[in-house]
Amino acid sequence: MFSTEWLTQLQTRLNADPEMQVIGNWFTVAMSLSSEIERCILRFERGRLVQTVPSPRLDVSCAFGFRASTDIWTRFFSDPPQPLYHDIFAMLMRVPGFVLEGDSLVAMQHARALHRAMRVLRTVRPS
Amino acid sequence: MAIEPIVGRYLNLEVDGASHRVFFEEAGSGVPLLCLHTAGADSRQYRHLMTDPDVTSRYRVVAFDMPYHGRSNPPDGWWLRKYLLTTRDYLAMIKAVWDALALDRPVVLGCSIGGAIVLALAAEFQRELRGIIGLESSAFAPGRYNEFLHHPAIHGGELGATYTYALCAPQSPESSTRENWWLYSQAGPGVYAGDVYFYSVDWDGRPNLARIDTRVCKVSLLTGEYDYSCTPEMTRQVAASIPGSRMVIMPGMGHFPMIENYPAFREFLMPELAFMLDDDGR
Numbered sequence: 001m002f003s004t005e006w007l008t009q010l011q012t013r014l015n016a017d018p019e020m021q022v023i024g025n026w027f028t029v030a031m032s033l034s035s036e037i038e039r040c041i042l043r044f045e046r047g048r049l050v051q052t053v054p055s056p057r058l059d060v061s062c063a064f065g066f067r068a069s070t071d072i073w074t075r076f077f078s079d080p081p082q083p084l085y086h087d088i089f090a091m092l093m094r095v096p097g098f099v100l101e102g103d104s105l106v107a108m109q110h111a112r113a114l115h116r117a118m119r120v121l122r123t124v125r126p127s
Numbered sequence: 128m129a130i131e132p133i134v135g136r137y138l139n140l141e142v143d144g145a146s147h148r149v150f151f152e153e154a155g156s157g158v159p160l161l162c163l164h165t166a167g168a169d170s171r172q173y174r175h176l177m178t179d180p181d182v183t184s185r186y187r188v189v190a191f192d193m194p195y196h197g198r199s200n201p202p203d204g205w206w207l208r209k210y211l212l213t214t215r216d217y218l219a220m221i222k223a224v225w226d227a228l229a230l231d232r233p234v235v236l237g238c239s240i241g242g243a244i245v246l247a248l249a250a251e252f253q254r255e256l257r258g259i260i261g262l263e264s265s266a267f268a269p270g271r272y273n274e275f276l277h278h279p280a281i282h283g284g285e286l287g288a289t290y291t292y293a294l295c296a297p298q299s300p301e302s303s304t305r306e307n308w309w310l311y312s313q314a315g316p317g318v319y320a321g322d323v324y325f326y327s328v329d330w331d332g333r334p335n336l337a338r339i340d341t342r343v344c345k346v347s348l349l350t351g352e353y354d355y356s357c358t359p360e361m362t363r364q365v366a367a368s369i370p371g372s373r374m375v376i377m378p379g380m381g382h383f384p385m386i387e388n389y390p391a392f393r394e395f396l397m398p399e400l401a402f403m404l405d406d407d408g409r
Contacts, residue, residue, distance in 0.1 A: 080297055080298070081297060083352050083353045084355050084358075086296075086297050086353060087293040087355075088293070089290055089355075090293060090294075090353075090355040093270065093271075093355055094355050094358070104275075105275070105278075105280060105281070108275045108278075108281050108286055109280060109281050109282075111282075111289045111290070112282075112285045112286075112288075112289045115289045115292070
């Protein structure tokens, strides 16, 4: 799901996003994406995705992350998305297996930029 | 250049001993159509409806900003009270505006919290109503209230706007969903949270649904397929509790049909507006 190739595509797509260049000035944070068998960390600085870490060791810290099964992530990436799987806020409310882990206060402080990042992320479909 | 036909004015009225300065806007003539905005928003959400000649040729469309919202002030002493909307206060304000504007047997259309309270209006005042049109109507919607909606470490305007942006369908035009984002970003501190308190904590319309007689007060319910706040299933439960009600689940639509995708929404709305005008012997 979160392969090195996919992370590279995501980095290119996110760093070319004109909206993030407008709203991302305070978006300096590290976050994780996880499934049953995979985990990666995305490290943002001022709205730019500056580092991606597939299969991070314990010395790579992050503030928060999203965890879900491969099936839930697959529904999230589908086009058009199925209702209730079309947005991170929809899934947080209605899909019990989609979990915000870590410091939710930090996540919501960055709600606008985080939401944009996840919108862009949804358009980079895993192979 | 074009000047829109919408006219806005201010209404001064007393509700439960408190003085209110309430903004309302209107367009058209005919049967009164009183429109209720969503939580944390204001009457601007109905601008497309109020500029649609197919609506305004038959209806006097009126929308107002609830106190604390848009261009309506909070009542005096607001700084000494936490804003938490209740079913009782919400009903009282709507009825006060309705009476002050002398709206005779109106159709009341409301979305989200407005879609909820129209169910209470239909139960309490059905003999004074022509009908209700509930957009995204639920009779019971726990789970939405959270403390981060009004928190010193979080930009409440951006969180509320982003959260509600997510409530729009992926198919809705970007410019329209962003317009709704912009409206939401302008809510006063704690106002969206105070409205969500009504919706998610105080509100339980289920015991009163059986009192609604659709032979007296018509009921139309329209809910978006992508609405995760009031899901289609929640509206189906409302419809099942009101014999004679009409219900449509709108494909490719989210929680804010009148603002997020009006061209698509009007295809679902027009039959219900015609239905409300059909007297069928009443």
